[in-house]
Amino acid sequence: xxxxxxxxxxxxxxxxxxxxxxxxxxxxxxxxxxxxxxxxxxxxxxxxxxxxxxxxxxxxxxxxxxxxxxxxxxxxxxxxxxxxxxxxxxxxxxxxxxxxxxxxxxxxxxxxxxxxxxxxxxxxxxxxxxxxxxxxxxxxxxxxxxxxxxxxxxxxxxxxxxxxxxxxxxxxxxxxxxxxxxxxxxxxxxxxxxxxxxxxxxxxxxxxxxxxxxxxxxxxxxxxxxxxxxxxxxxxxxxxxxxxxxxxxxxxxxxxxxxxxxxxxxxxxxxxxxxxxxxxxxxxxxxxxxxxxxxxxxxxxxxxxxxxxxxxxxxxxxxxxxxxxxxxxxxxxxxxxxxxxxxxxxxxxxxxxxxxxxxxxxxxxxxxxxxxxxxxxxxxxxxxxxxxxxxxxxxxxxxxxxxxxxxxx
Numbered sequence: 001x002x003x004x005x006x007x008x009x010x011x012x013x014x015x016x017x018x019x020x021x022x023x024x025x026x027x028x029x030x031x032x033x034x035x036x037x038x039x040x041x042x043x044x045x046x047x048x049x050x051x052x053x054x055x056x057x058x059x060x061x062x063x064x065x066x067x068x069x070x071x072x073x074x075x076x077x078x079x080x081x082x083x084x085x086x087x088x089x090x091x092x093x094x095x096x097x098x099x100x101x102x103x104x105x106x107x108x109x110x111x112x113x114x115x116x117x118x119x120x121x122x123x124x125x126x127x128x129x130x131x132x133x134x135x136x137x138x139x140x141x142x143x144x145x146x147x148x149x150x151x152x153x154x155x156x157x158x159x160x161x162x163x164x165x166x167x168x169x170x171x172x173x174x175x176x177x178x179x180x181x182x183x184x185x186x187x188x189x190x191x192x193x194x195x196x197x198x199x200x201x202x203x204x205x206x207x208x209x210x211x212x213x214x215x216x217x218x219x220x221x222x223x224x225x226x227x228x229x230x231x232x233x234x235x236x237x238x239x240x241x242x243x244x245x246x247x248x249x250x251x252x253x254x255x256x257x258x259x260x261x262x263x264x265x266x267x268x269x270x271x272x273x274x275x276x277x278x279x280x281x282x283x284x285x286x287x288x289x290x291x292x293x294x295x296x297x298x299x300x301x302x303x304x305x306x307x308x309x310x311x312x313x314x315x316x317x318x319x320x321x322x323x324x325x326x327x328x329x330x331x332x333x334x335x336x337x338x339x340x341x342x343x344x345x346x347x348x349x350x351x352x353x354x355x356x357x358x359x360x361x362x363x364x365x366x367x368x369x370x371x372x373x374x375x376x377x378x379x380x381x382x383x384x385x386x387x388x389x390x391x392x393x394x395x396x397x398x399x400x401x402x403x404x405x406x407x408x409x
Contacts, residue, residue, distance in 0.1 A: 119353020
């Protein structure tokens with residue numbers, strides 16, 4: 001039987017996670033190819049995502065993964081554990097009309113996100129297309145380092161699009177996993193929409209949740225290893241983008257996660273020696289990693305809002321980190337700053353059904369474009385340093401280019 005959640009841990013999760021996870025805001029012109037929801041008498045508000053900054057065009061695809069060895073403890077009916085993963089990768093060519101720009105989120109998931117999470121009326125928001133071409137051929141001129149991504153509780157893999165596209169444009173293969181029934185909404189190839197089963201998730205302890213998410217992540221890495229070896233791990237064996245398996249290097253893997261995904265990242269770094277370096281974006285610490293720490297590089301990147309429980313967790317973890325370690329604070333930011341919502345929600349403010357002041361508390365007051373630029377720069381520098389062994393001065397002290405980032409230790 002799972003043990004009941006403790007009051008302090010439950011209070012922490014309420015503060016960290018109940019508003020949702022990952023976001024990033026940028027006041028940029030909407031793409032001319034923005035995808036819209038159903039029209040209403042009121043004009044839809046156009047939302048936009050800033051373009052990636054690297055030299056590579058970006059492709060994207062999804063994998064439907066089923067683990068027949070593991071029963072799904074969060075599903076409402078007995079079934080094997082079932083996940084959706086999305087890959088962003090350097091593309092060989094993206095000019096073909098056959099490879100359309102991928103939507104930020106599919107229509108069924110968007111409809112649920114709008115009603116359940118944002119409280120927005122149908123048709124009030126015009127959601128953008130991304131900058132990634134669906135199923136474009138992969139660049140297989142070399143094997144690219146892999147970066148795993150774990151979203152926060154109630155968050156979707158799409159919330160990582162800004163970070164994923166930018167890293168892919170710089171030569172990484174980024175793989176984000178939807179932790180089914182903890183994610184807000186997940187659409188499967190047969191059209192099923194699975195939404196968060198909060199009662200089942202919260203029946204576990206915090207450490208149990210992190211262990212379960214970590215098992216998801218390790219399973220995804222197993223299947224990526226199969227993919228790199230020439231197999232098609234997709235449950236339906238849907239055709240893969242040409243060259244995808246040959247484009248990724250499963251021996252050179254890092255990981256990043258936001259909120260509960262940050263906790264998942266630290267635990268995965270503790271459990272799986274295949275993951276060589278990790279980043280926690282404003283995440284708590286639970287499980288054996290909280291007491292054992294990790295012996296590989298770890299970056300702790302937090303929001304500037306006052307959260308003593310998070311800070312106490314990081315203080316307790318710090319002495320147990322036996323390798324390269326840094327802690328940074330992004331000034332004037334909120335918990336949601338570390339996701340695509342930072343770029344999307346400011347323009348959506350008039351349509352949100354949130355109480356007054358909640359959006360400002362969630363995202364902070366830092367200009368969205370600055371928040372996005374700083375996060376992208378530090379993530380790229382971290383993985384360039386630890387997966388590509390490229391020197392950087394960005395972690396040596398305060399940066400004149402990014403004065404919003406404060407080195408804590």
